[in-house]
Amino acid sequence: MSETVTIRLTVNGTAVERDVQPRLNLVDFLRDELGLTGTHWSCEHGACGACTVRVDGDIVRGCLVFAVQLDGASIETIEGLTESGALAGLQAAFHARNAVQCGFCTAGMLLTADTLLRRDPNPRRETIRAALSANYCRCTGYHAIVDAVADAARERAKRA
Amino acid sequence: MTGPLSSVDRPASYIGKSVPRPNAKRLLAGRGRYVDDVRLPRLAHVAFLRCPYAHARLKSLDTAAAARMPGVIRVVTAKDLAGRYTPWVGTLTHFKGMKSAPQHPLVAERATWQGEPVAAVVAESRALAEDAVAQIDIVWEELPPLIDMHAALAPGAAPLHAELGDNLCFTRTIDAGTVDAAFAGADCVVEESYSFARHTGVCPEPRSILADFDPAAGSLTVYYSSQAPHMMKEIFARHFQLPESAVRVICNDVGGSYGIKIHVYPDEMTTVAIALLLGRPIKFIADRLESFVSDIHAREHRITARMALANDGTIAALAIDDVTGIGPYSTYPRTSVVEGNQVVGLVGSWYRCRNYRAQLKVAFQTKPPTTQYRAVGHPIATAVTEALVDRAAIALGLDPAELRRRNLVPDDAYPWTTASGLKFEKLSQQASLEKLLKLMDYDGLRREQAALRARGVHRGIGLACFVELTNPGPAFYGVGGAPISSQDGCTIRLDPGGSVTCATGVTEQGQGTETMVAQIVASTLGVALDEVRVVTGDTERTPYGGGTWASRGCGIGGEAALQGALALKTNILVLAGAMLQADPAALDLEGGWVVDRVDGNRRIGLDEVGRAAYFRGDTLPPGVQPELVATRHYMPRQFPFAFTNGVQASYLELDAETGFVKLLKHWVVEDCGRIVNPLLVEEQIRGGVVQGIGGALFEECIYDERGQLLNGTLADYLVPMAGDVPDIVVEHIETPTAESALGAKGAGEAGTGGAPAAILNAVNDALTPFKVRVTEMPVTPRRVLAALGRA
Numbered sequence: 001m002s003e004t005v006t007i008r009l010t011v012n013g014t015a016v017e018r019d020v021q022p023r024l025n026l027v028d029f030l031r032d033e034l035g036l037t038g039t040h041w042s043c044e045h046g047a048c049g050a051c052t053v054r055v056d057g058d059i060v061r062g063c064l065v066f067a068v069q070l071d072g073a074s075i076e077t078i079e080g081l082t083e084s085g086a087l088a089g090l091q092a093a094f095h096a097r098n099a100v101q102c103g104f105c106t107a108g109m110l111l112t113a114d115t116l117l118r119r120d121p122n123p124r125r126e127t128i129r130a131a132l133s134a135n136y137c138r139c140t141g142y143h144a145i146v147d148a149v150a151d152a153a154r155e156r157a158k159r160a
Numbered sequence: 161m162t163g164p165l166s167s168v169d170r171p172a173s174y175i176g177k178s179v180p181r182p183n184a185k186r187l188l189a190g191r192g193r194y195v196d197d198v199r200l201p202r203l204a205h206v207a208f209l210r211c212p213y214a215h216a217r218l219k220s221l222d223t224a225a226a227a228r229m230p231g232v233i234r235v236v237t238a239k240d241l242a243g244r245y246t247p248w249v250g251t252l253t254h255f256k257g258m259k260s261a262p263q264h265p266l267v268a269e270r271a272t273w274q275g276e277p278v279a280a281v282v283a284e285s286r287a288l289a290e291d292a293v294a295q296i297d298i299v300w301e302e303l304p305p306l307i308d309m310h311a312a313l314a315p316g317a318a319p320l321h322a323e324l325g326d327n328l329c330f331t332r333t334i335d336a337g338t339v340d341a342a343f344a345g346a347d348c349v350v351e352e353s354y355s356f357a358r359h360t361g362v363c364p365e366p367r368s369i370l371a372d373f374d375p376a377a378g379s380l381t382v383y384y385s386s387q388a389p390h391m392m393k394e395i396f397a398r399h400f401q402l403p404e405s406a407v408r409v410i411c412n413d414v415g416g417s418y419g420i421k422i423h424v425y426p427d428e429m430t431t432v433a434i435a436l437l438l439g440r441p442i443k444f445i446a447d448r449l450e451s452f453v454s455d456i457h458a459r460e461h462r463i464t465a466r467m468a469l470a471n472d473g474t475i476a477a478l479a480i481d482d483v484t485g486i487g488p489y490s491t492y493p494r495t496s497v498v499e500g501n502q503v504v505g506l507v508g509s510w511y512r513c514r515n516y517r518a519q520l521k522v523a524f525q526t527k528p529p530t531t532q533y534r535a536v537g538h539p540i541a542t543a544v545t546e547a548l549v550d551r552a553a554i555a556l557g558l559d560p561a562e563l564r565r566r567n568l569v570p571d572d573a574y575p576w577t578t579a580s581g582l583k584f585e586k587l588s589q590q591a592s593l594e595k596l597l598k599l600m601d602y603d604g605l606r607r608e609q610a611a612l613r614a615r616g617v618h619r620g621i622g623l624a625c626f627v628e629l630t631n632p633g634p635a636f637y638g639v640g641g642a643p644i645s646s647q648d649g650c651t652i653r654l655d656p657g658g659s660v661t662c663a664t665g666v667t668e669q670g671q672g673t674e675t676m677v678a679q680i681v682a683s684t685l686g687v688a689l690d691e692v693r694v695v696t697g698d699t700e701r702t703p704y705g706g707g708t709w710a711s712r713g714c715g716i717g718g719e720a721a722l723q724g725a726l727a728l729k730t731n732i733l734v735l736a737g738a739m740l741q742a743d744p745a746a747l748d749l750e751g752g753w754v755v756d757r758v759d760g761n762r763r764i765g766l767d768e769v770g771r772a773a774y775f776r777g778d779t780l781p782p783g784v785q786p787e788l789v790a791t792r793h794y795m796p797r798q799f800p801f802a803f804t805n806g807v808q809a810s811y812l813e814l815d816a817e818t819g820f821v822k823l824l825k826h827w828v829v830e831d832c833g834r835i836v837n838p839l840l841v842e843e844q845i846r847g848g849v850v851q852g853i854g855g856a857l858f859e860e861c862i863y864d865e866r867g868q869l870l871n872g873t874l875a876d877y878l879v880p881m882a883g884d885v886p887d888i889v890v891e892h893i894e895t896p897t898a899e900s901a902l903g904a905k906g907a908g909e910a911g912t913g914g915a916p917a918a919i920l921n922a923v924n925d926a927l928t929p930f931k932v933r934v935t936e937m938p939v940t941p942r943r944v945l946a947a948l949g950r951a
Contacts, residue, residue: 023287028287031196031197037190037193037194037197038192039190040194040364040365040415041196041366041445041447042366042874043448043874044447044448044449045874045875046875047873050364078189078190079189079190082188082189091185091188091189094184094188095180095181095184095185096180097839098180098181098184098839098843100184100187100670101669101671101672101843101847102187102364102413102415102416102417102669102670103184103186103188103192103415104192104364104365104415104416106187106188107190110188125887128882129882130883132881132883133881133882133883135881136879137364137882138363138416138418138851139416139670139671139843139847140846140850141843141846141847141848141849141850141885142850142881142882142885143846143885143888144843145882146887
């Protein structure tokens with residue numbers, strides 16, 4: 001297991017080069033190699049969405065992707081998307097609605113919601129629920145999250 | 161509202177306001193600090209070898225090959241830990257006659273559930289540790305499993321622990337009033353048996369611990385995902401024979417707990433033991449697969465229940481027989497009998513009925529230990545009671561709402577002692593029921609249901625009244641000998657610039673503890689909310705307290721915060737009075753200023769008071785010693801618990817062809833006394849309801865006859881997702897407890913306690929035209945189809 005592969009990629013806008021083991025997946029790469037601990041492990045089966053990150057503009061489950069697959073890719077995580085302000089509207093709406101309790105699922109929830117709003121700027125409530133069904137939250141019961149996403153959509157429409 | 165609450169009822173008060181949580185912004189930005197985010201020098205990682213059988217004898221264990229694997233620091237087995245800890249026994253003296261066997265960190269001779277830890281590999285990374293676990297050479301002799309709890313209790317069943325004699329952990333009988341006579345003389349008797357599957361907490365952040373022992377300083381620091389840091393400090397000190405003062409437990413952010421993270425786990429104790437052994441930081445993060453077989457489970461109950469009624473609907477008697485399986489050990493230190501004990505205590509307790517008989521039997525078995533998980537016993541007691549009430553309504557031809565109306569303990573009857581001996585200070589059950597029926601437009605929904613039924617659409621309406629046990633006093637655990645604190649403290653300091661720092665014994669699990677404390681303190685001291693900083697979850701920086709459990713944070717921790725803030729306010733006004741040559745009683749605090757009580761005129765800023773106290777003592781009159789910090793503790797003692805009440809309703813549609821249930825809407829009216837932050841309370845209720853929906857419709861740890869878990873991944877074990885659950889409407893009635901000045905009771909478990917009953921009743925209501933009923937939870941499509949004879 002000691003053989004490594006060199007990968008060069010962009011993470012949150014910064015060029016990164018690392019020698020990684022083929023078995024290293026994206027979540028461990030982000031957390032252990034780059035110290036980006038805002039992306040979380042939870043189910044390790046691609047079922048819960050806690051490890052959701054953006055790769056080349058699309059959201060993926062970090063637990064189902066190996067770092068060696070990402071040579072040349074552009075990765076965005078909760079840290080980078082927060083600093084760029086890309087999620088600011090959703091974050092404000094989540095905060096106002098208390099759509100976050102323990103916070104462990106929150107990064108993944110925000111990225112999934114953002115993807116939905118970019119695809120469908122004015123989603124129906126059932127559409128929001130269906131889109132968020134890729135992400136497990138144990139604390140909130142989802143109602144506040146659905147409210148927050150709907151609020152953020154309205155705010156985005158106002159600004160557009 | 162009434163009560164001596166001038167300081168919290170003022171116009172500028174934050175109490176009763178839906179302010180968002182300041183600390184949530186960190187979490188939204190990905191800046192949470194969970195245990196796995198903590199990185200320390202020389203950190204090593206642990207992976208466990210776990211028993212693959214439900215019951216097996218360890219024949220041989222060879223770790224030589226594992227120890228030679230790259231990056232391996234040490235392989236640890238039971239032999240390495242012998243003499244380095246004291247075993248623990250999950251019994252409490254107030255549960256008369258209960259018994260359990262001593263439990264150890266690692267299996268030495270015999271494993272008693274699939275998932276019990278046997279050996280630990282310490283390595284430079286978790287991946288390397290797992291590589292080495294696979295190289296441990298182990299031979300097992302499989303022993304007969306003990307899966308079914310009735311079989312475990314059958315005469316002649318081999319005892320799982322020979323020294324205990326049999327598999328009965330605990331039994332309790334209640335016999336109040338004249339039950340036999342009431343049944344004999346009843347107009348109507350209904351009887352039904354119910355079964356509740358095991359399920360588990362599925363915390364988004366798995367159990368996580370990082371133990372760091374510094375042999376030079378003799379100090380153990382434990383970064384821990386826990387609900388009860390002070391309790392665990394005491395337990396680590398006790399079982400590793402360390403001075404209490406040498407142990408510090410730090411809980412930064414906790415990624416969900418729900419009762420899972422308040423128990424003593426063998427793998428976590430092993431992690432601490434290894435840190436002590438190796439003198440370096442050791443991290444254990446449970447992966448999801450091992451979480452399913454090593455986190456505590458909950459709920460496995462089978463209950464037969466009977467209800468006697470008069471023709472007018474009056475409940476004349478209730479009798480239940482509850483058998484519950486708890487795994488091989490009663491969990492330490494809370495024990496595993498509390499859920500069953502609460503089931504028999506709570507069943508029917510919100511109705512006037514005085515004739516009640518209950519029997520509880522708690523059985524050992526070879527599955528993971530079960531113990532307290534959110535709403536402990538309430539979902540079962542509520543489901544059994546409310547399902548029987550609906551069954552009786554059918555038998556008597558009465559509307560289910562009307563039958564409840566005729567039997568609830570009246571709102572003017574308090575204080576009330578139930579047949580099982582519980583004391584209710586003051587509830588609002590009748591008002592809550594009427595408010596709910598109006599909120600949901602019960603009559604309109606019944607008309608809609610009838611119209612749709614005529615068209616072959618099967619909708620169901622389910623009601624569930626319930627009570628919830630909150631704010632427990634020392635009679636809950638402390639009296640039985642557990643190091644579990646029912647009191648909590650809050651220390652509050654005015655800083656030189658006029659801001660306020662608080663440290664509280666109650667903990668933050670995301671429910672909003674820090675915000676709640678800040679609201680109370682800011683309101684009392686007349687400062688802006690963002691001037692208040694709250695510290696939680698560190699045994700070295702917070703007053704002693706019990707932490708998060710049994711819906712106690714606001715009722716107990718909030719009262720300590722209020723009393724602490726009132727004490728600090730007195731100190732501030734005494735100092736300001738000396739500075740201003742004014743009577744402190746004529747002064748008040750408002751908007752960051754010391755003001756005249758009568759007209760609100762600003763006299764001196766809190767920043768000036770702080771600066772004088774800390775930097776310019778030379779300007780103070782002789783003999784004046786500023787004390788700008790105050791600590792107060794609080795524990796409820798007048799009542800063993802502050803009971804709350806509520807009522808829930810579910811509206812759903814059932815597909816009789818597939819057995820699928822679609823939840824359409826859910827309503828809750830609940831009364832948790834004074835509400836400090838409606839937004840946070842509503843989110844506790846909603847989150848709790850959805851956890852209850854999980855138990856009602858989806859969640860089940862499925863075991864085969866050999867005690868193997870068949871669905872131990874999140875791809876197989878179903879949890880409620882956003883598309884599975886409805887919008888949840890929450891409204892409140894506020895009946896403050898008179899025991900505290902704040903008047904708050906708990907709200908953390910009401911949602912989970914009542915939702916399963918409402919859903920079960922709604923499913924059975926939808927099945928009415930088919931004249932069949934479902935009595936097993938979770939209500940899966942397969943079980944619905946089985947009831948319909950279509951499986």
